[in-house]
Amino acid sequence: MASVASRYEVAPLRDGLPFGATVSGLTLDMLKDESTRKALYDLWIDKGVLYFRDGDSSDDMHMELSACFGPLEEHLFPSVRSETNPALTKIKFFPEDGSLYDVRGEPRGSWLPWHSDLVYSASINRGGILRPDQIPPRFGKTGYLCQIAAYERLPQSLRDRIEGKHVVYEITIDHGDHTFADTDEVTCLRMAASGEAIQKNKFTYPRVVHPMVYTQEKTGRKVLNVSPGFALGIYEDGSWAGDALLHEVCKYCMDPELAYFHDWQMGDMVLWDNWRVLHCAEGTHPEDTRVMYRTTISGDYAMGRPIGIDGPTADYDI
Template identity: 40%
Template sequence: LVDLSAVFGPLEVHPLKEAVDQRRPELITIFSKPGDNSIFEVEGEQGANWLGWHSDLTYVERINHGGILRAIKPTSHGGLTGFIDQVTAYDTLPDDLKARIEDLSVVYKMGAFDIYKYGYKGQLKIHRVSEYYRKVWDTTDNFPEVAHPMVFTQPETGRKVLHISPFFAMHIEGMENEEGDALLKRLCDHIVNTPSYRHKWTTEELVLWDNWRVLHAVTPIPLDEERFMQRTTIKGDYGLGRLAQVKQAAA
């Protein structure tokens, strides 16, 4: 997996140390084990270790270009990995909305899941948080808020990408108000309703995706089953991420 990933570019060690494989730092391990899972209820379905629609590393300035994911131990059902094309998401926006968001940016933050309002349909309920995620959330102060543009143009194709990661999104920069939140919700709702592909895992394939164009998510995992995945992080920097502007306190 590591050698194949390196064909597509240099690899980087994931900034969440809790996820890094100590024997092979180029790998992250993603596991679900009965009795030590986060338990979520979303879209009427309860299960373990669900994750909403997102791009990897949107909560840092330099977003990795891609990754390769494989299943070491898949589940009998559930635990599907979904993918959404953000070029399609942009192309299907009305023209007036395209013009409105052209120069806007979204602020992102790594934090506890209950701070995220976007990236899923309906209501999210968190019934239990695993020890793994508690350790991750203890490190969130190491990740300052960052900003990424809502729209960017792929240099290879000239096509525009609706560059929003619904999960990890906090607000529109400079629009921390009801109007801004309503606009961001409208865009995120559009994204999660864009046609998606959901991959049912076996141990016989690897999946590679462009993290600058494609969102992914994980459906709830059965509470009584183990799931074990490995992923690489292919390095890159599209050059438009930055620290978020600090909101000035009122005098």
């Protein structure tokens, strides 16, 4: 279907996929129109993932387009910020530097499990736009999965069991060490220099809790607010039974039938709503180079809380 302004085109991200849209032909000049910016924002809230193609993809476009969806912020960790623009996060793998994993018997650079960005902090960022700078000749896809669609697949009995419960999260940069993210056959072979810097200070960041379910404010839709990556367990039940429940829920957060994997081309940009969309990285062949830039759209859904020695902060009643 055509956009409201009939100057760019909007189509499904993939036939049969319950989320996402492709936006073709968007230019920087079009973003001067406030109605265009609002239409894009509303589309994002509805669809969760927007794939921009066949339009402008300059640094200026990357920044201005990101600003349509909220104010920008610098990444929590200085070691991953771009050297030339701190508002951009530089995601990179080089054969001589970058985290390297054995993923079920195959070497992969910068592999990532299904996760929400910054879920290990109390304030989860609103979203981000990812753009390639150097694309490897093989592998390197990014996966996206809608947590609204995941919640809709939950049987009612499972919905009832998780209602009102919370998950505890903690930062770890060894992505082979995520208990609930199907990493039994994933081993870290080499840590990136930037990752080493973060891991060194991991204990300066407190554990946090986030609700397992919340309601999207603008639409009233329920979101399965669980990130397999960085999860430690259910706050209300740290027993084996609680772990079993979280494992069962996480299967829906990693269901390949609900996932879209983006095969990057130069000029592409992908926006996702970090409050309702998980993402993962397929990883790169260890002999190849991959460089991506990402903006961080700020926000706080105001439901996460740090855990102190006496539990969640006093204003958090669970």
